[in-house]
Amino acid sequence: xxxxxxxxxxxxxxxxxxxxxxxxxxxxxxxxxxxxxxxxxxxxxxxxxxxxxxxxxxxxxxxxxxxxxxxxxxxxxxxxxxxxxxxxxxxxxxxxxxxxxxxxxxxxxxxxxxxxxxxxxxxxxxxxxxxxxxxxxxxxxxxxxxxxxxxxxxxxxxxxxxxxxxxxxxxxxxxxxxxxxxxxxxx
Amino acid sequence: xxxxxxxxxxxxxxxxxxxxxxxxxxxxxxxxxxxxxxxxxxxxxxxxxxxxxxxxxxxxxxxxxxxxxxxxxxxxxxxxxxxxxxxxxxxxxxxxxxxxxxxxxxxxxxxxxxxxxxxxxxxxxxxxxxxxxxxxxxxxxxxxxxxxxxxxxxxxxxxxxxxxxxxxxxxxxxxxxxxxxxxxxxx
DNA sequence: AATTATACATACAGGTCTGTATAGTTTCAA
DNA sequence: TTGAAACTATACAGACCTGTATGTATAATT
Numbered sequence: 001x002x003x004x005x006x007x008x009x010x011x012x013x014x015x016x017x018x019x020x021x022x023x024x025x026x027x028x029x030x031x032x033x034x035x036x037x038x039x040x041x042x043x044x045x046x047x048x049x050x051x052x053x054x055x056x057x058x059x060x061x062x063x064x065x066x067x068x069x070x071x072x073x074x075x076x077x078x079x080x081x082x083x084x085x086x087x088x089x090x091x092x093x094x095x096x097x098x099x100x101x102x103x104x105x106x107x108x109x110x111x112x113x114x115x116x117x118x119x120x121x122x123x124x125x126x127x128x129x130x131x132x133x134x135x136x137x138x139x140x141x142x143x144x145x146x147x148x149x150x151x152x153x154x155x156x157x158x159x160x161x162x163x164x165x166x167x168x169x170x171x172x173x174x175x176x177x178x179x180x181x182x183x184x185x186x187x
Numbered sequence: 188x189x190x191x192x193x194x195x196x197x198x199x200x201x202x203x204x205x206x207x208x209x210x211x212x213x214x215x216x217x218x219x220x221x222x223x224x225x226x227x228x229x230x231x232x233x234x235x236x237x238x239x240x241x242x243x244x245x246x247x248x249x250x251x252x253x254x255x256x257x258x259x260x261x262x263x264x265x266x267x268x269x270x271x272x273x274x275x276x277x278x279x280x281x282x283x284x285x286x287x288x289x290x291x292x293x294x295x296x297x298x299x300x301x302x303x304x305x306x307x308x309x310x311x312x313x314x315x316x317x318x319x320x321x322x323x324x325x326x327x328x329x330x331x332x333x334x335x336x337x338x339x340x341x342x343x344x345x346x347x348x349x350x351x352x353x354x355x356x357x358x359x360x361x362x363x364x365x366x367x368x369x370x371x372x373x374x
Numbered sequence: 375a376a377t378t379a380t381a382c383a384t385a386c387a388g389g390t391c392t393g394t395a396t397a398g399t400t401t402c403a404a
Numbered sequence: 405t406t407g408a409a410a411c412t413a414t415a416c417a418g419a420c421c422t423g424t425a426t427g428t429a430t431a432a433t434t
Contacts, residue, residue, distance in 0.1 A: 006411080022297055024211045028392060038412045040394085049392065101299060108352055109296035110209055112288055126354045150355055151342075151365040157352075158345025165295055165313045165344075168337055178338040178369060185368050193381080215422060225382050226423085236422065 007045040010035045015056050019100040022110055023053055023118070050117070057121045060103045065128065068093075079139035080183060084176055086133065086156065091172030094163050101164040105157075129153070142186045152179055194232040197222045202243050206287040209297055210240055210305070237304070244308045247290045252315065255280075266326035267370060271363055273320065273343065278359030281350050288351040292344075316340070329373045339366055 013035040017026040028049055032039045046052040068089060075085040093099060104122035111118040133156065134149035142148055159175040162168035200222040204213040215236050219226045233239040255276060262272040280286060291309035298305040320343065321336035329335055346362040349355035 020299075022211075022299065024209075024297075027390075029390090038414095040413090041411055043393070044410080101296070105292075105348065105352070106296040106299065109288070109293040110211075112207075112209065112293060112351070114353070123353055126349075126352045130349075130354045147361050147364055150357065150361040154345030154349050154355060154358060154362055154365075155338075155341060156345070157348040158341030158343070161292065161344040161348050162313075162317075162341050164299070165292075166301070166310055167313045167317045168341060170337065171341060174334050174337040175341055177334055178341075178365075181369060181372050182365060185372060214420075216420090227383095227425095228381055230423070231380080 006037060006041060010037055010042055010045060011052070011055055011059060014052055015060065018053070018056055019103055023107060024110060028052075053118060054121060057103070057107065057118065057125075061121075061125045061128075064103075069132070079136060079141075080187075083133075083136045083140060083152065083183065084179060086136070086152075087159070087172050087176035087179060090156065090159055090175070094172055102160050105160065105164070126157075129156070140183065140187075142183065144186055148182060148186050151182060155179055193224060193228055197224055197229055197232060198239070198242055198246060201239055202246065205240070205243055206290055210294060211297060215239075240305060241308065244290070244294065244305065244312075248308075248312045248315075251290075256319070266323065266328075267374075270320075270323045270327060270339065270370065271366060273323070273339075274346070274359050274363035274366060277343065277346055277362070281359060289347050292347065292351070313344075316343070327370065327374075329370065331373055335369060335373050338369060342366055 010031065014026070014031045017031060017034065028039070028042065031052075032042055035042070042052070046055065071089040071092070072082055072085045075082065075088065077085070104125050107118050108122040108126075111122075113119060130149075130153045133153045134146075137145050137149040137152065155175045155178060159168070159171040163171040168174070197218065201213070201218045204218060204221065215226070215229065218239075219229055222229070229239070233242065258276040258279070259269055259272045262275065263269065264272070291312050294305050295309040295313075298309075300306060317336075317340045320340045321333075324332050324336040324339065342362045342365060346355070346358040350358040355361070
């Protein structure tokens with residue numbers, strides 16, 4: 001049986017490097033070196049860099065999703081409260097010491113061709129996020145729920161993006177205030 | 188005197204390739220080949236790929252800025268109308284046949300280190316956009332103008348991002364509706 | 375006519391990249 | 405204890421990268 005901890009170790013180091021430096025900027029040799037692993041061990045667990053990257057994206061998806069949803073749930077309360085909690089959780093994410101921006105925004109930006117597997121994976125994940133917010137909106141009984149869902153989702157992406165670009169330090173707080181006005185106005 | 192048309196030619200081809208494929212993915216050899224120019228001609232006009240990229244970013248900035256501001260101005264009207272026109276112009280941009288997303292979002296994503304010259308350049312440009320929207324808001328005489336400016340700016344970035352990610356085909360329209368509600372509510 | 379600036383084609387230096395080949399070593403279970 | 409699976413180290417193939425070197429052609433200027 002393959003030593004699973006080695007595979008985990010490689011994937012953990014690779015994820016960190018992909019997040020920090022980008023995918024194209026991170027070579028297999030660096031992953032090998034920082035994982036303290038032989039090159040053949042990496043290629044034993046991942047048939048190619050492509051597969052390593054796809055594993056990274058999948059893992060990133062699962063981890064972020066779990067963290068995000070459970071953080072929102074933990075704050076609980078009414079559907080409206082949970083909807084607003086989204087922005088509180090965003091704010092927490094932004095100030096985490098290891099915040100490196102959204103991996104999917106960065107990956108989709110680096111590989112912006114519609115048909116590229118990395119773009120497709122990133123797109124898929126963002127579809128989930130959009131639908132997750134839409135499902136929270138559905139529980140709120142508002143007018144124009146589709147438009148509201150779309151807007152709140154764009155506020156999320158906008159907050160992430162402006163925080164990444166370092167053009168809006170108060171992104172999460174302001175997005176929350178705006179969301180509150182919009183929800184209230186359509187209730 | 189250096190043949191300016193050659194320099195322009197190189198920069199035009201390079202810009203197209205950077206926009207389509209990304210910066211790291213575009214090699215000097217490809218720029219040379221598609222410019223139908225000798226390699227030494229490129230290096231005669233641009234001392235390094237770095238300088239070529241910085242020229243590309245500067246040019247992109249100037250061009251986009253000119254196009255965007257003049258498009259908003261052309262629609263004219265009251266300060267409020269001009270603020271909403273921002274989202275109409277965004278919508279026009281999205282459906283342009285050569286739309287490749289925001290070059291600065293992509294560049295900042297590909298080179299996300301705070302100190303990287305490409306990131307700094309992209310950041311600078313986005314600061315301009317943020318301030319431009321803030322200046323439109325200032326002319327509107329609203330309550331909480333700072334928060335409103337921040338929000339409307341995030342809606343712009345959010346609309347661009349979600350359109351790029353292909354998760355929100357109606358990004359511009361919905362962002363406009365949300366902006367309208369927010370402006371009205373704070374007037 | 376001679377000089378200078380620009381662009382040309384080609385080759386290559388020196389480094390990086392992904393992936394493979396090979397041979398030796400550790401680990402662990404039967 | 406033996407044998408297979410997993411891991412290690414090293415070297416290298418072949419492609420790509422940026423940037424340079426060299427020598428030639430062309431066209432404008434002096």
